[in-house]
Amino acid sequence: xxxxxxxxxxxxxxxxxxxxxxxxxxxxxxxxxxxxxxxxxxxxxxxxxxxxxxxxxxxxxxxxxxxxxxxxxxxxxxxxxxxxxxxxxxxxxxxxxxxxxxxxxxxxxxxxxxxxxxxxxxxxxxxxxxxxxxxxxxxxxxxxxxxxxxxxxxxxxxxxxxxxxxxxxx
Numbered sequence: 368x369x370x371x372x373x374x375x376x377x378x379x380x381x382x383x384x385x386x387x388x389x390x391x392x393x394x395x396x397x398x399x400x401x402x403x404x405x406x407x408x409x410x411x412x413x414x415x416x417x418x419x420x421x422x423x424x425x426x427x428x429x430x431x432x433x434x435x436x437x438x439x440x441x442x443x444x445x446x447x448x449x450x451x452x453x454x455x456x457x458x459x460x461x462x463x464x465x466x467x468x469x470x471x472x473x474x475x476x477x478x479x480x481x482x483x484x485x486x487x488x489x490x491x492x493x494x495x496x497x498x499x500x501x502x503x504x505x506x507x508x509x510x511x512x513x514x515x516x517x518x519x520x521x522x523x524x525x526x527x528x529x530x531x532x533x534x535x536x537x
Contacts, residue, residue: 416455421497423458425489430466430476431513432531434485437492439531442505444496446535450509454497465516504528508535 428443447457457463466473479486505528512518514532526534
């Protein structure tokens with residue numbers, strides 16, 4: 368559940384990502400604490416680990432596809448399910464998602480705006496995957512790479528499926 372804490376009270380939604388300052392002070396717009404009478408800034412709190420994992424995975428999928436193709440987004444979701452690993456773990460594994468590497472050309476896409484329609488498509492697809500709404504159209508694949516790269520591990524075997532610009536492997 369998404370909650371916002373303001374001082375001693377808790378409310379629900381309204382997007383904000385700036386933490387509250389220490390008790391008795393208020394951060395100015397420049398981030399410097401002062402003693403003015405302005406209300407404290409709000410802190411976005413998400414105590415739902417599943418929702419955090421879903422968001423992280425959706426960002427990884429967006430970074431790998433830029434949401435250019437719904438079939439590619441859905442195929443990545445199926446691949447994640449095929450790994451039988453917790454979403455929390457796979458969404459932070461740079462050996463699975465190359466975009467998690469800071470030197471990746473796709474790393475910048477991880478910070479896509481939450482309201483971006485392509486990101487929202489990825490988020491919906493991940494949620495659908497979590498409830499089992501996709502059939503396996505990639506023949507049990509548990510690894511992938513984009514067509515613009517060829518990792519060392521991919522040279523030892525042939526791909527089992529190709530969806531958009533993504534090649535999938537068992």
